[in-house]
Amino acid sequence: MFLRLKLACDVGLSALIVKLAVSCMALFTASAHAVDIPTFNSAKVVFERDKKHDHHELVYSPINYLDGTQEEDQEGYSPVNLKEIPGSLHEAVYDHARNQSALNVFQSIKKRILADGMSIENECQRLDCGDIAGWQLFLSNYVSGDSAHQYYMLASKKDKLSTIHLAIYVVDIGEHPRSIIHQVKSEISPEQSIVNIQDIEKQLNEGNKVDMPGVLFDFDSSQLNEVGLQSLVNLVEVLASQSVSEIKVIGHTDNLGSLEYNMGLSSERAQSVASFLQDAFEDKPLQVSLHGKGPLEPKVTNDTPANRQMNRRVEVQVVR
Numbered sequence: 001m002f003l004r005l006k007l008a009c010d011v012g013l014s015a016l017i018v019k020l021a022v023s024c025m026a027l028f029t030a031s032a033h034a035v036d037i038p039t040f041n042s043a044k045v046v047f048e049r050d051k052k053h054d055h056h057e058l059v060y061s062p063i064n065y066l067d068g069t070q071e072e073d074q075e076g077y078s079p080v081n082l083k084e085i086p087g088s089l090h091e092a093v094y095d096h097a098r099n100q101s102a103l104n105v106f107q108s109i110k111k112r113i114l115a116d117g118m119s120i121e122n123e124c125q126r127l128d129c130g131d132i133a134g135w136q137l138f139l140s141n142y143v144s145g146d147s148a149h150q151y152y153m154l155a156s157k158k159d160k161l162s163t164i165h166l167a168i169y170v171v172d173i174g175e176h177p178r179s180i181i182h183q184v185k186s187e188i189s190p191e192q193s194i195v196n197i198q199d200i201e202k203q204l205n206e207g208n209k210v211d212m213p214g215v216l217f218d219f220d221s222s223q224l225n226e227v228g229l230q231s232l233v234n235l236v237e238v239l240a241s242q243s244v245s246e247i248k249v250i251g252h253t254d255n256l257g258s259l260e261y262n263m264g265l266s267s268e269r270a271q272s273v274a275s276f277l278q279d280a281f282e283d284k285p286l287q288v289s290l291h292g293k294g295p296l297e298p299k300v301t302n303d304t305p306a307n308r309q310m311n312r313r314v315e316v317q318v319v320r
Contacts, residue, residue, distance in 0.1 A: 042097035046178070047142060051089040055305035056184050058085050058167050060122045060154060060220070060257075063134030077134035081122075081257045083220060084305055085165055087186035093142045094179045102177040106151035106170040109179070113166060118155040121220070125151050135169065140180060145171040162187045195231040200238045209317045210235060211299070212273065216314060222268035224276065232273065235316065236280040246287040246319035249274040254308035255295040267292025273314050 060081035067075060096105055106125075114120070129135070129150050136143035149172035157164045167182040195212055203210045212235070216228030224232070239247070251266030251273075270290040278288050300307045 042100075043094040043179075044096075046093040046095055048092040049090075051091075053086065053088055055084045055086050056089050056182065057138065058083055058154060058165055058182065058184065059135075059138055059152075062124050062128060062130035063138055064130045065134065077131065077137050079130075079134070079138060081261055082138070084254070084256055084308060085184045085186055086305070086309070087163075087165075087184045090181075090183045091140075092181050093140070095173075096177045096179065098175045100177050102149050102151055102170045102172040105177050105179055106153075106168070109168055109170070110153060113155050113168075116157070118157040118164075118166060120153055120155045123153040132171070139169060139182075142178070142180060143169075143171070145173040145178070194227055195234060197234045197238055200235055204238065204242075204318060208320070209315055212314045212316060213309075213312070216273070217269055220265070222265065222272050224272050229276075232276050232280075236277065239281075239318070242318075243320055244286060244318050246289070247274075247277055248317040248319070249277070249288065249290045250315040250317065251290070251292045251294075252297060252299070252311055252313050252315065253295050254311045255298070255302040256308065259294060263292055263294035265292075266294045269314055273316070277316075 059079045060083055061079045063077055063079045065077050110120070124130075126148050129147070129152050132143060132145060132147040132150055135150070135152075151170045153168050155166045155168070157166075163186045165182075165184040165186070167184075168179070170177055170179045172178075195210070200210050212228075212231055216224055216231060249270045251268070251270035253262040253266050255262075267290070270292050274288050274290040277286075281288075295302070295311070298307075298311045299313065300310050302308050302311060
């Protein structure tokens with residue numbers, strides 16, 4: 001779990017304001033971004049930037065303060081569920097007209113993104129979002145206002161080769177609302193991501209196991225995507241030509257998010273792979289078992305985005 005200390009958050013609290021809010025002026029154009037955001041002619045651009053491919057943290061839960069009595073006596077702000085998304089980032093901060101409210105802006109944005117076909121994955125309002133100082137630490141140095149007048153949602157939309165994640169935070173600051181948006185576009189290249197037959201044969205020859213990377217699944221999902229399905233087709237082709245009596249499927253995650261959540265997600269992903277293999281070998285006397293290890297058995301340390309990506313995997317062990 002990620003903790004961030006309060007430090008001097010109380011100092012200059014009014015000078016900060018959240019970055020995950022959205023919708024104003026021509027924030028994103030349809031040609032440059034996959035999702036068209038509602039426009040507010042009276043909104044003022046406070047900050048705006050684009051960042052090329054990188055890993056970006058998105059919050060999937062309220063942010064609360066841990067007082068040090070749990071979580072190994074660590075103290076600080078922490079979201080229950082924080083995920084790291086690879087992709088290109090567009091972020092913007094807007095101040096809206098005084099005749100608007102944070103709730104009004106938030107509802108307008110929500111209506112628009114639902115019309116655009118996005119799915120809302122997480123939403124909170126007012127005090128249910130947690131302490132506003134925590135949002136400052138995890139989102140932006142533009143956060144300010146009152147925890148009782150904050151609104152947040154995280155939405156996504158996917159196609160065959162990309163996923164758009166839209167994090168939106170809106171808050172009343174004095175007499176006007178402010179919205180902050182993070183749009184992250186993640187793209188994958190099937191040609192580069194599919195685990196091919198040669199890779200599978202090499203791994204089996206070296207240690208009777210195959211690591212299937214996290215690209216088998218869409219972010220935060222246990223449903224196999226097209227890249228994952230083709231990778232498993234290749235695995236079945238290799239195993240069909242060998243003498244195998246048992247297959248053990250073991251799911252792994254990185255250490256972002258709670259232990260309970262990651263244990264469940266790793267088990268669900270292992271179940272998806274195990275079900276695929278059971279169906280593929282239904283005519284053979286082959287035993288398939290599954291295990292979810294969550295973040296407990298990392299392949300490498302979780303100290304960098306690249307390493308965390310390596311730890312998000314499903315391991316297939318073969319007993320001959």
